[in-house]
Ligand SMILES: Nc1ncnc2c1ncn2[C@@H]1O[C@H](COP(=O)(O)OP(=O)(O)OP(=O)(O)O)[C@@H](O)[C@H]1O
């Protein structure tokens with residue numbers, strides 16, 4: 142494995158030792174014919190948004206699935222609050238306070254918002270029936286405190302993607318999650334919805350939640366994150382303080398060079414059948 146191309150400038154784990162909630166070290170994960178992660182180390186601190194970016198297939202989603210217990214690494218160590226942890230399922234991760242919010246929203250579409258919010262811990266009456274009054278009251282409290290303008294009685298499957306995402310995030314705060322992982326959360330959102338999401342992320346951050354944020358959109362990374370780690374071909378190419386870097390540097394780490402545009406320019410001086418190839422460096426921000 143090659144070492145990172147950029148050192149973790151003033152962002153080494155020791156600099157934030159007190160706030161590190163979750164850390165992986167030397168993670169390896171292969172699928173048939175592809176090494177998805179090759180010796181990856183990455184950490185998440187309380188009250189911080191740590192962005193993870195890379196080109197398609199660089200390994201971000203695989204790393205996040207390992208952090209959220211939906212995939213097991215082939216090798217490496219996972220530490221949760223300083224202790225080695227084995228997360229054998231997303232449920233086990235959720236019980237520890239680690240929640241992955243991915244593009245395919247995991248709410249049960251047929252159930253109400255209230256039922257989705259408290260799925261797995263529904264308040265029950267003494268004879269085993271759901272205590273609907275308590276459920277609705279607690280759901281209303283959670284929705285209000287997270288500014289989700291949705292009725293607890295609404296059916297999840299009838300909400301827009303943005304609203305469903307907000308309900309999922311509200312669920313994270315209902316369960317007092319300590320780690321929330323967002324995998325390309327704005328992919329299906331409008332600009333206004335994305336802005337609302339950024340505000341929610343900032344609120345979680347101020348509550349001390351450790352947030353991982355995967356995005357290909359460089360502008361978004363600079364909008365929401367405190368640190369950014371760049372993956373390329375399953376390896377960490379750098380971990381940087383977002384305020385101390387710029388789009389060009391992150392792009393260069395993502396693609397391994399400054400991307401160039403090539404244009405063909407006719408040069409009359411060279412005659413009608415000769416052309417000159419010109420290259421122009423430009424930053425890449427996929428999807429923006
Ligand atoms: N379940 C799987 N089976 C086989 N190969 C997989 C599996 N999951 C991921 N891969 C491969 O591992 C590599 C990393 O995939 P991963 O989804 O982590 O990348 P990514 O950076 O999140 O990609 P994208 O930008 O497309 O979301 C890719 O080559 C992918 O094809």
Ligand SMILES: [Mg+2]
Nearest residue numbers: 201202203324
């Ligand atoms: Mg992905």
